[in-house]
Amino acid sequence: MLFxxxxxxxxxxxAQLAALAGFATSALGHRVTVADLPAGAATTPREQTLTxxxxxxxxxxxxxxxxxxxxTLTVEVFPFVADALxxxxxxxxxxxxxxxxxxxxxxxxxxxGVLDLIDVVVxxxxxxxxxxxxxxxxxxxxxxxxxxxxxxxxxxxxxxxxARAAGVTPIGSxxxxxxxxxxxxxxxxxxxxxxxxxxxxxxxxxxxxxxGT
Ligand SMILES: [Mg+2]
Numbered sequence: 001m002l003f004x005x006x007x008x009x010x011x012x013x014x015a016q017l018a019a020l021a022g023f024a025t026s027a028l029g030h031r032v033t034v035a036d037l038p039a040g041a042a043t044t045p046r047e048q049t050l051t052x053x054x055x056x057x058x059x060x061x062x063x064x065x066x067x068x069x070x071x072t073l074t075v076e077v078f079p080f081v082a083d084a085l086x087x088x089x090x091x092x093x094x095x096x097x098x099x100x101x102x103x104x105x106x107x108x109x110x111x112x113g114v115l116d117l118i119d120v121v122v123x124x125x126x127x128x129x130x131x132x133x134x135x136x137x138x139x140x141x142x143x144x145x146x147x148x149x150x151x152x153x154x155x156x157x158x159x160x161x162x163a164r165a166a167g168v169t170p171i172g173s174x175x176x177x178x179x180x181x182x183x184x185x186x187x188x189x190x191x192x193x194x195x196x197x198x199x200x201x202x203x204x205x206x207x208x209x210x211x212g213t
Pocket of ligand 1: 004005007008155177
């Protein structure tokens with residue numbers, strides 16, 4: 001069972017906007033708040049957003065990292081995630097994360113106790129980015145799971161497209177960055193509502209973990 005990170009396991013929407021606003025404030029030399037950002041900034045390439053704000057210089061990586069680190073400290077793991085991952089492990093279901101974040105950022109976002117419940121983490125530096133299927137296929141290869149036996153839970157169109165391309169069942173999260181209709185159009189077989197029993201829902205959908213029947 002594979003998961004996207006942002007908008008699926010961690011509630012990072014506001015933090016992404018805060019990092020952009022913080023970097024823009026520093027780069028432009030005047031106050032830029034989250035409310036000043038163009039619509040859709042959390043899902044738009046940062047270069048494009050910064051250009052729209054009037055900043056056309058190079059992105060200083062140290063400055064970007066500082067803005068991101070500060071904003072990231074406000075990020076919470078969704079409340080149902082730790083229980084869900086523990087239940088999946090108890091049911092002997094292999095788990096992985098496939099994210100566009102770098103490995104360093106994953107460690108900023110996820111507390112060690114949650115990270116320990118994930119069997120494999122595929123990051124930005126490991127494979128061609130989604131919507132290419134490479135990251136999902138790499139994770140499944142490491143887990144020894146066939147694509148046809150896997151699901152990928154994501155919150156962006158690119159997640160659904162990557163799953164389709166990998167031969168993995170695409171499942172949408174309704175608690176992430178995109179609305180359910182967008183995910184359905186992009187190929188999600190189901191878009192899960194916000195749930196306190198994520199593991200139970202996933203296990204009943206996939207049949208995974210039903211042993212001895
Ligand atoms: Mg996401």
